[in-house]
Amino acid sequence: MSMHPMLSSLRHHKLTVFLLILQVALTCAVVCNVVFLVVDRIQQIALPSGLDEPMLSIIESQSIDKKQNQLARHDADLAALRAIPGVKMAVAADSLPFGDQESSYGTCATLEQLEQAAKLRSMQTNGCVQPAAYAGTPGELNTLGIHLVAGRDFRDDEYVDDDKVPAAILSAELAQKLFPAGNALGNTIYTGERKPIRVVGIVQTLVRPRLYAFGTNQLTMLFPSKSADSYIFYVLRSAPADRQRVLKAAAAKLMQLDPDRILPPEQMQTFEDLRRAYFQRDRTMVGLLVASCAGLLFVTALGISGLANFWVQQRRRQIGVRRAIGATRSEILRHFLLENFVIVSAGILVGVVLAVVLNLLLMKQYEVPRLPWFYLPAGALVLWSLGQLAVLAPAMRASAVPPVVATRSA
Incomplete structure (x- = not known):
């Protein structure tokens, strides 16, 4: 598949793409640190006292x-x-x-x-x-x-x-x-x-x-x-x-x-x-952090899915033309999945830097431990998976557009 149609489409929606990248970056930074704090707090709650x-x-x-x-x-x-x-x-x-x-x-x-x-x-x-x-x-x-x-x-x-x-x-x-x-x-x-x-x-x-x-x-x-x-x-x-x-x-x-x-x-x-x-306070804090983290991931998935649906509606003619000149359904599906992967990857790159900066601030202000490095690739995998799942339904709808119907709608 050529990257040109995808990059051309992204250049025509610079503000929308920028806002989605920013949302993914903030989600990555927050989720990495929140998950680390939750795991650290759970370990502390389960800390052995040494007593029977x-x-x-x-x-x-x-x-x-x-x-x-x-x-x-x-x-x-x-x-x-x-x-x-x-x-x-x-x-x-x-x-x-x-x-x-x-x-x-x-x-x-x-x-x-x-x-x-x-x-x-x-x-x-x-x-x-x-x-x-x-x-x-x-x-x-x-x-x-x-x-x-x-x-x-x-x-x-x-x-x-x-x-x-x-x-x-x-x-x-x-x-x-x-x-x-x-x-x-x-x-x-x-x-x-x-x-x-x-x-x-x-x-x-x-x-x-x-x-x-x-x-x-x-x-x-x-x-x-x-x-x-x-x-x-x-x-x-x-x-x-x-x-x-x-x-x-x-x-x-x-x-x-x-x-x-x-x-x-x-x-x-x-x-x-x-x-x-x-x-008791630690358990309450864990519950609040988990809820906020889940809510943030849900909002991010909703944003990715909503944007993909909007783009599918806007590009029906373009999709129809590509189907008419020989593009298969699987190629259309891969196009939207790859497009989402590029956007989410750009957000993750920014988010990794923000995650480290946020952890340094937490270390300075609240004396939390340093964020272990493996939380960063783990957070990236979560967001990549979330992005692909969120865009899958709109991408499948795009791949199902019949060439003849799409051409007539032009």
């Missing part, structure tokens, strides 16, 4: 009496909670993954690195990070279902009532970050207290309470530090079927032991409820 989630229930306790011995209060509460039928284990924790409480400490592999970071007033130096730290009562790992991949759990004599902890358990990602050579276990780390903390264990997965930028959500550690705060989480381990009954019994038992406390009803929940509430 189906077995866990959580109840938050806020003591009103600030003068009360909170450590003794927590011990008495835990003893009563462990006596509830169905409760296998119970611990007190200062924070949990996907919760609203987070403690973080500037942490370095050596004291010299910590001193250097203090001078620069930044943890963005070699060998230093800002991980989230969890603290809880003995048995926290077993209760939460956190699995050690190296080392051991804390001993009873390592638990302290302040921040001067002698030992720590690191997540595998934090251990790799601080000790790239892989020698974290048995080594020491340093926090703001500037006292050595020995690494006694490493867990495979443990996310921080609040998710931040990509690559930092697994930077966590556990300390053998009992919280003396009046605000505490009690975590109960039980069979999944017993969780609601256990929560009701735990609330009644805690109020019986100390009426001078607050048990927020919305904070008596299973861990799965906690995860669901944390990612």
